[in-house]
Amino acid sequence: MTQHEMRRIALQALYLANQEPDLDYDEIVSRTQRALDLKDLPDFSQELVKGVLSQKADLDEEISKYLKSGWRIERLAQIDRAILELGLYEIKNSKQIEPVAALDEALNLGEEFSSEKSKAFINGVLGNFIDEK
Structure with a gap:
């Protein structure tokens, strides 16, 4: 399985976590495994999910700084939010x-799971963090 495929699995787990914020990590993993018919979540997918969930508040706060005035992260499409958090x-x-390369991966996920308009939005938000590095 490629890193991109494992990243796709992580994204779907994070999407679930955003939809049902009261779920704990084990339940997110279990539901993702069932939904995707996987025996186990790959280690890389687990690493990404754990990492994002452990930093979720900080990631959301940083992302929020680059949203248009009046927009809140809660208003974003859940898949776009998960892509931004993962990216x-x-x-x-x-x-x-x-x-x-992480930005490119986020754009690829946006192309696969969201819309062309969202892909441009994802690029615009995450591009700010590339410039900061």
């Missing part, structure tokens, strides 16, 4: 890929 987590923390 920002990797930009800030990944030792496996460079920040620009």
Whole structure:
């Protein structure tokens, strides 16, 4: 399984976590495994999910700084929010890929799971964090 495929699995788990914020990590993993018909969540997927969930408040706060005036992170489409959280987590923390590659991965996920308009939005928000590095 490629890193991109494992990242897709992590994204789907994070989407679930955003939809049902009261779920604990084990329940998120269990439901994701059932939904995707997986025996186990790959280690890399688990690492990403744990990382994002452990930094969720900080990630959301940082993302919120780059939303248009009057917009709140809670108003974003849940899939776009999950893509932004995952992308920002990797930009800030990944030792496996460079920040620009993490942005490219987020854009690929946006292309697969969201709309063209959302892809441009994701690029606009996460691009700010590339410039900061």
